Amino acid sequence: MAKTYSVAVLKGDGIGPEVTEAAVKVLEAIQDTSNLKLNFLYGEAGYHCIPEYGTNLPEVTVALLKKTDACVKGPMTTPEEPGAPVSAAVKIRKKFNLYANVRPCRSYPNVDALRSDIDLVVVRENTEGMYSGVEYKVSPGVSVAMRIITQKASSLVAEYAFKLAEKRRKHLTYVHKANILRVTDGVFNDAVKAAAKNHPDVTVDDVHIDAMAMHLVKKPETYDVIVTTNLFGDVISDEAAQVTGSLGLAAGANIGDSYGMFEPVHGSAPKYTGMNRVNPTATIMAVQMMMDYLGEKEAAAKIENAVMQVLKEGKVRTKDLGGSSTTSEMSDAIASKVKAL
DSSP states (O other): OOEEEEEEEEOOSTTHHHHHHHHHHHHHHHHHHSSEEEEEEEEOOSGGGHHHHSSSSOHHHHHHHHTSSEEEEOOOOOOOSTTSOOOHHHHHHHHTTOOEEEEEEEOOTTSOOSOSOOEEEEEEEOSSBGGGOOEEEEETTEEEEOOBOOHHHHHHHHHHHHHHHHHTTSEEEEEEOTTTSTTHHHHHHHHHHHHHTTOTTSEEEEEEHHHHHHHHHHOGGGOSEEEEOHHHHHHHHHHHHHHTTOGGGOEEEEEOSSOEEEEESSOOOGGGTTSSOSOOHHHHHHHHHHHHHTTOHHHHHHHHHHHHHHHHHOSSOBGGGTSOBOHHHHHHHHHHHHHHO
16 A cells, blocks of 8 residues: 655745746656655745735645645745745744754766765754844844854754764764854854764764855865754855755755755745746755655655756756756656656
């Protein structure tokens, strides 16, 4: 009997509907060739919801997420005006305590990267830090933002990162700026050091965030698992994605103890809306991570192998990879490979 999963799909804004539809197409190909069934439940979230619901994450969508095993989330536009709703992704991360943001960055076949042997994962604390959203004006021309770092959240993400390192090359690097942010990064660093005692087989080192930005360009091949706080992780994971070729290839997972949300790292790119030109691979690799999270290792391997084969052949390449293929042509090629495996 086929195992059944309920998957929430939030298409998002801008190019979101195009890349999420591309990923669903690949998941449908997996469903056709594997002993599993996926029930897709579509929900509304993102900037386009604000006029109708007054929020970018309606309560009806939260209720839908609670009924599913995992979520595929398209990129969403977050307004920058003061007083506007905070990011829908941040809201979901906090509501479901998705404390680990996991962003693999690796060299892909036939894709221009800084080196061909890069294979690292940035694990970013996902619920607090500078993304706490607590900021206010002190007086005219003076504003303050709260960087909230707790031992509890730091310990959760550190433990996740160590367990991941144990499955990989047993090397963990924690990134901080404790020479300046002595109290907040002191809490984070202490949590990592405490977690390290439970994982003696993992080699641990630490790097200041500014030096890490340099090392990712100078020697990215030397890193395995990198764990850091929220804002630092957001910045260096984007940098690592570009070092390995393109944000169009960068997938992300948001994982807690009982739920997972999976999304591309890139934004909603509204200027490309409806043009069928962006690379859907990041979202496809995000659903590959979702299948792995659900325990469907064979399905996850099929998606990964299909992506690798399409990139290696180089016949279908979107503009960011130096080609002229469309979003749908890329997803069709990957889905076809899935069916052939």
